[in-house]
Amino acid sequence: MLNQNLFDDQDRSYQLGFFPIHTNFTSLPFWCSKAFAKMPPSLQVDDDAPLLLSEPVFPKQKEDITSNFAGSHFFSLQKSTANYWLNDCTNMKRNGDQTENLGVLPIKMKKIKARRKVREPRFCFKTMSDVDVLDDGYKWRKYGQKVVKNTQHPRSYYRCTQDNCHVKKRVERLSEDPRMVITTYEGRHIHSPSHDEEDSLASSQLNNFFW
DNA sequence: CGTGTTTGACCTGCGC
DNA sequence: GCGCAGGTCAAACACG
Numbered sequence: 001m002l003n004q005n006l007f008d009d010q011d012r013s014y015q016l017g018f019f020p021i022h023t024n025f026t027s028l029p030f031w032c033s034k035a036f037a038k039m040p041p042s043l044q045v046d047d048d049a050p051l052l053l054s055e056p057v058f059p060k061q062k063e064d065i066t067s068n069f070a071g072s073h074f075f076s077l078q079k080s081t082a083n084y085w086l087n088d089c090t091n092m093k094r095n096g097d098q099t100e101n102l103g104v105l106p107i108k109m110k111k112i113k114a115r116r117k118v119r120e121p122r123f124c125f126k127t128m129s130d131v132d133v134l135d136d137g138y139k140w141r142k143y144g145q146k147v148v149k150n151t152q153h154p155r156s157y158y159r160c161t162q163d164n165c166h167v168k169k170r171v172e173r174l175s176e177d178p179r180m181v182i183t184t185y186e187g188r189h190i191h192s193p194s195h196d197e198e199d200s201l202a203s204s205q206l207n208n209f210f211w
Numbered sequence: 212c213g214t215g216t217t218t219g220a221c222c223t224g225c226g227c
Numbered sequence: 228g229c230g231c232a233g234g235t236c237a238a239a240c241a242c243g
Contacts, residue, residue, distance in 0.1 A: 213242105220238105227229090227230090
């Protein structure tokens with residue numbers, strides 16, 4: 001298994017996702033639902049600080065880790081039964097056909113608050129963009145739009161168009177700064193990005209690895 | 212005609 | 228239990 005060292009059956013932990021972050025970032029991605037967990041103070045997002053992430057990039061090939069993301073910080077988010085872990089995978093490198101994590105720095109987060117209902121994992125990105133819907137390689141169908149209280153801009157709801165894939169995303173603009181787009185992903189894709197279908201077979205395992 | 216968007220109605224979770 | 232707000236549905240509509 002590619003990232004075997006990130007799985008722990010005894011602790012029932014599993015990978016939630018990876019965050020390649022370019023060097024010009026001014027804040028870390030944050031776990032969207034504050035009810036789930038809170039980042040440790042050193043990683044908390046300051047709402048008053050300028051928030052800028054490069055567009056969320058989802059590497060399709062493992063070579064992307066060492067090529068396209070060279071010089072970038074690269075984090076993985078892992079969930080166990082009781083905690084969230086943020087691993088710094090910046091020094092990940094290839095070793096033949098195997099990819100291994102080097103210099104992984106697990107950061108233990110606060111205990112997860114018990115929830116009444118189990119939800120799919122969510123990831124939230126704040127991106128400075130003129131367009132609302134960022135190209136993440138997947139095909140989405142809009143199924144709703146809602147004006148959220150105390151906000152000027154409507155929130156749009158999208159579903160992945162792939163059969164049997166139940167991933168959803170919400171897109172809204174920050175009321176304090178309309179230049180910022182907040183994109184929230186919910187769930188995991190069970191397929192490769194739509195523009196990458198020709199090598200979906202070869203990358204299917206990788207896709208599970210990354211998302 | 213097929214596909215995607217719009218939008219009002221309806222459903223559901225949550226706080227009080 | 229009630230009311231509010233967020234999330235979803237689905238019919239109507241737009242467009243290529």
